[in-house]
Amino acid sequence: MYMRTINVGLGAIMVIAIVLSFAAARDFSRPNLEFLPDMVHGPTYQAFDPNPNTEDGKTLRQPAAGSIARGQMPFRYERAEEDALRAARELLSPVATDDQNAIDRGAAAFAAFCQPCHGPTGAGDGMVSKRGYPPPPSLLLEHAIKMADGQLYHVITLGQGNMPGHAGQVSREDRWSIIKYIRTMQEPARQLLAGGMSK
Ligand code: HEC
Numbered sequence: 001m002y003m004r005t006i007n008v009g010l011g012a013i014m015v016i017a018i019v020l021s022f023a024a025a026r027d028f029s030r031p032n033l034e035f036l037p038d039m040v041h042g043p044t045y046q047a048f049d050p051n052p053n054t055e056d057g058k059t060l061r062q063p064a065a066g067s068i069a070r071g072q073m074p075f076r077y078e079r080a081e082e083d084a085l086r087a088a089r090e091l092l093s094p095v096a097t098d099d100q101n102a103i104d105r106g107a108a109a110f111a112a113f114c115q116p117c118h119g120p121t122g123a124g125d126g127m128v129s130k131r132g133y134p135p136p137p138s139l140l141l142e143h144a145i146k147m148a149d150g151q152l153y154h155v156i157t158l159g160q161g162n163m164p165g166h167a168g169q170v171s172r173e174d175r176w177s178i179i180k181y182i183r184t185m186q187e188p189a190r191q192l193l194a195g196g197m198s199k
Contacts, residue, residue: 073172079158079165084151091150095176097183102173106181109174113166122185134162139182140189152179 034040045051051059068074077083095102111120119125122139129135137143147155156175159165166175 075157075167077154077158079160084154084160087154088148088151091148091153093149093153093176093179095180097180099180102177103180103184105174106177106179109170109178110181113170114178117163122182136163140186142193144182145186145190145193149176149179152182 045059047060049059050057054061063069077087110118114122115126116128117124117126117133118136118139119129122144124136124138126135144152153175155163156170156178157165157167170178
């Protein structure tokens with residue numbers, strides 16, 4: 001008996017609450033009641049607003065020395081022989097040697113960006129080279145085989161001699177993938193070379 005009274009009472013309260021919540025005028029252009037907003041509402045300065053709180057009166061701050069913009073990998077090398085050799089010493093490939101995905105990706109990127117000049121096997125007999133462009137040296141020769149990954153990356157990024165740089169059209173990851181693919185193309189020649197040298 002008591003339970004029934006309580007249930008009816010609760011039901012009545014719920015109905016009243018629902019009716020009230022719909023009846024209460026809501027103004028969506030104003031914030032709700034804020035309880036202890038603390039420091040949520042500070043004065044805002046837009047990037048180019050003058051700002052009395054900074055030494056130079058500007059809002060936009062100089063990035064701290066050595067900051068790197070998101071997504072930007074610094075490449076502090078010039079298109080010069082000594083910088084290519086420095087890249088050979090300093091840059092390490094981020095791609096594992098047995099990363100088959102990277103090698104496949106490198107093969108596709110090589111076909112699109114390098115094959116026109118370097119040819120399908122890297123021998124230097126691409127279509128562009130056959131039509132009068134100064135042919136590149138074969139990538140299967142000792143010279144290219146012995147170039148460190150970092151130097152290959154330097155050549156692809158900035159170019160060398162008649163080869164234009166490819167930083168603009170081939171992403172950083174793809175450049176490293178291409179190098180892994182070139183290594184697989186070079187493998188037979190490299191083994192011959194290693195055999196010859198051990199004699
Ligand atoms: C427009 C034609 C062209 C394209 C495209 C091109 N190259 Fe080259 N590449 C050359 C030429 C020409 C040379 C010789 C440069 C020189 O005179 O030192 C060269 C040199 C090289 C060398 C140095 C070889 C050595 O033994 O010194 C590498 C490595 C190389 N290219 C890799 C690539 C890769 C990887 C790509 C694709 C991302 C590519 N190239 C795209 C024309 C091209």
